[in-house]
Amino acid sequence: MSIRHGLLALLDQGPRYGYQLRTDFEARTGATWPLNVGQVYTTLARLERDGLVEPAGEDDEGHQFYAVTEAGRAELRAWFDTPVPRTNPPRDELAIKLAMAVTVPGVDVSAVVQGQRRHSIKALQDYTRLKGRALAGEARPGAGAAPASAGSDLAWLLVLEQLIFQTEAEIRWLDHCETRLAQQAELQQARAAEATEAAEAGGAAGQEPGRTFRPGRRRTRS
Structure with missing residues (x-):
């Protein structure tokens, strides 16, 4: 699951802050893959580092908003246009x-x-x-x-x-x-x-049919 691209898809529709992204992501997927806020902000920090999102101001309550950049939009379009690879399937x-x-x-x-x-x-x-x-x-x-x-x-x-x-x-x-x-x-x-x-067949083959070996004394000539 690409949380990275999922967040880009949400930001492509307008700036959001971390908790909004988490809520919107879970609403779209029915909370099938729940996220925590820490995971969202960690992903946002990586996206900002890679130049795919940028800070977009704060609201009156101090929430930091993020907006997608042109590079982020290009990354998102490439994700939509590229089939999900099956050459390295995820561990099951x-x-x-x-x-x-x-x-x-x-x-x-x-x-x-x-x-x-x-x-x-x-x-x-x-x-x-x-x-x-x-x-x-x-x-x-x-x-x-x-x-x-x-x-x-x-x-x-x-x-x-x-x-x-x-x-x-x-x-x-x-x-x-x-x-x-x-x-x-x-x-x-x-x-x-x-x-x-x-x-069993090998054991039977080692004996002649009808004869049984009995040890005895060897005769000598006088």
């Missing part, structure tokens, strides 16, 4: 957890998968309920008492639908993981059975 905690689980002895990987599936299904149900509320025109989380615009309502709906599609894909992947685990267990059992049969 669930994928890392399962990758570690299958390599660590004593971990019940099936239980990990089943527990995550239950959690993901509940999350999917929650997102679906929120989508129903959004389509019915109910206030989204983090919107406060301010009237919502058509654009912000659409933004919230798009975020919700992305979460729904992402969670549905995660559940399908978990189903695939469970199938893969079952296939791996069957393969290991088949290999173990083949090894046992080979060992």
Whole structure:
């Protein structure tokens, strides 16, 4: 998630101070990715350092406003025009957890998968309920008492639908993981059975059929 570019997009619509940026950001995304004010001001300081925003005065209460610069607008347009790269995908905690689980002895990987599936299904149900509320025109989380615009309502709906599609894909992947685990267990059992049969066949081949070796005394000539 690019907080940097999200703040630039908000400032492109007019100067704002830190708390306003935080409120507007969470209102547009339904508080899906909550920000704290410290995070906002840290990002603003970096944007100012890079020449993308500049101070734009204070109000009567001492709030420092920031405005986007022409360089900031160019950065924002480049962000909108450039596809999000998939060459370096972000780290996924669930994928890392399962990758570690299958390599660590004593971990019940099936239980990990089943527990995550239950959690993901509940999350999917929650997102679906929120989508129903959004389509019915109910206030989204983090919107406060301010009237919502058509654009912000659409933004919230798009975020919700992305979460729904992402969670549905995660559940399908978990189903695939469970199938893969079952296939791996069957393969290991088949290999173990083949090894046992080979060992038994090798032992039988070392003896001639119908004869059993019995140790005795060697005869000598007199």
